[in-house]
Amino acid sequence: MSDLLEKYVRPEKNPGTACKGCGLRLAHRKVLEAIDELGLAQGDVVWGTGIGCSGRQTFVTWKGDTFAGTHGRVYAMATGLRLALPPEKRLILTVGDGDAFTIGFLHLLNAARRNVDMTVVVFDNLGYQSTGGQYGVTTPLGSKTDSSPYGAWEPNWTQGGFDVLRILKESGATFLARHTVLQGHEPVESLKKAIQNRGFSVVQLIYPCVTHYGVQALGTRDLAKIYDWFRERTADDLSADANTHFTTGITHDASGSRVEFAAGLRQFVASVQKGVGNGETD
Amino acid sequence: MKRTFDTGNAAITEAAIRAGCNLFAGYPITPATEIAENMSRRLPQVGGYYLQAEDENAALHICNGGSIGGLKAMTATSGPGFILFADAFGWAVSSEVPVVIVNSQRVGPVSGITGAPGQGEFYLSRYLTHGGNFETIVLAPSSVQEAYRLTVRAFYLAERFRTPVIVLADQMVTDGWETLELPETDAEFLAMGLEVVPRRIHPGPEFYPATDDIDVPPVVLGHNTGAACSDWTPTDRGHDTEDITWQHKHAWRLIHKILNHRDLIDEADQWYLDDDPEVILVAYGTPSRVVQNAVNAARRDGLSVGGIRPISLWPFQDHLFKRRAIYLVVELNWDGQLVREVQRAAADGSQVHFWGRCGELPTSAELLEDITTLLKHEPLARDGWRTEKW
CATH class of the missing domain: 3.40.50.920 (Rossmann fold)
Structure with a gap:
């Protein structure tokens, strides 16, 4: 594993700056494993990040080209960047649940609508942890956090019949998966498919925050106990009860079924230049 | 010279195309809508990309993203959209990314009156983002012909200073019809005192040198140079840092690259x-x-x-x-x-x-x-x- 870090991660950022025991390290490694297993080199990937734990801890870790966007806007930036990059270049974004599903959700939905070729890996630590632990839209109902001292009450997007990935499916995303970082190689396999999809992919990767969610919601910093809580709550079955479990797996795979945005736009522009004029893509 | 009778909106469009703009992302808003419409017609003809963003915040972020990929990007708006640029404008200032922003000022505050001229964003254009520690380049045309010239200048200055440049127009400049002379040859273009700086690519690794020099190539991703840019305070290599000495170097650069080369900007x-x-x-x-x-x-x-x-x-x-x-x-x-x-x-x-x-x-x-x-x-x-x- 250290070979993987040496291969892809800048020495100044190895080891990283995440808290001791933070599941983000596992999440980060899953992405690197997927890249490695796909045989991608440093120059094959451009890596973007958002704000929050996931953004701050993974920004400029990638040895190749890398950027960080303002909070929630990295999907819009990636849309512009995608038009400039060669199609074969893989564009991977590591962002948080707040970045993707709340402040940046408008841009995420529109990137899905356009089917822009990027892989958004949502490192989901079940709330706003870099600001000290406040509930978000993936925080399990009833969780005690610093902004929900009596238990999280506000409806979220993962329970009560909601599934944020289903909204993305309806918005046009062509690959969607959800895993926890404690599921061994399964997330890596999904990440590989996501990265290979020439379109808009989202992989929600749930990981334990020891420092805030562990202490505030689970009442412990004990890694074994926290991992147990996650494992007990994880279902390999997508049809399991989402009110009590993280339902995991590939929720939608329509890779290659829609025209990728940049490719479509290039074709459209070429057709206009050829004097077709009506701009219809063939 | 091609002598036409046209609007400021058309002049800005033709200027952008002449300056090498190949990405426009915008959101329709009176009285800047015609710039978007003109760009949607003209850009595909020259192989460029036109996008309609989900909002102005996204529009400028799409421009920023295109610019760090090597495209020359522009957006255009009016007051209610201009205020939404705050987030992306700060990113472009701090990451030192060339991008051109046109604001056709109308009557405010807020939605105000759409089809009448105002001048309410004089200060907002100076401080279009939070946090301070930067200088801003803002150019103000007063005619259709000057809208053409200053839009070309905006692209020129954006590349040389690697920073966003704002063309602060008003509704009468952009909607108004006047005689517009468009250069047809490079010689005519040069004779107008205009110049185009092509996009250069910073080879790295010191993307953010501690200097007030201009003509430092911008950070461009996709060439495996180890390019790094972000909203964080950067070290010289673009790594995020909380070290106040790096912050001072960065702020000094953002301020003095502009103040120490005012001869290229000042005009009256x-x-x-x-x-x-x-x-x-x-x-x-x-x-x-x-x-x-x-x-x-x-x-x-x-x-x-x-x-x-x-x-x-x-x-x-x-x-x-x-x-x-x-x-x-x-x-x-x-x-x-x-x-x-x-x-x-x-x-x-x-x-x-x-x-x-x-x-x-x-x-x-x-x-x-x-x-x-x-x-x-x-x-x-x-x-x-x-x-x-x-």
């Missing part, structure tokens, strides 16, 4: 100042056209009057106001914005007066009346908010 028209006139009228954008008429008329009557039209608004040209005089600052707002800077910059012993209105221009006759009053050293008549000693 000065009318009849050689004989140190007693009264000097000041305006930018469309109102300056009326001011010029009024000053010309006053001169014909032998009155001791001159005029100043800042063409580059920011950095503010304090040096223009070193004459001791009675200044009358004419603006398309009721609150007075430009006048505050003139008051700050004016030589000791000067008087600074404000002439404000919004949505419609002053007339030459109105200005001449006040010029005459000021020359008699009499107080300006108050007509509601019309004239106010500042």
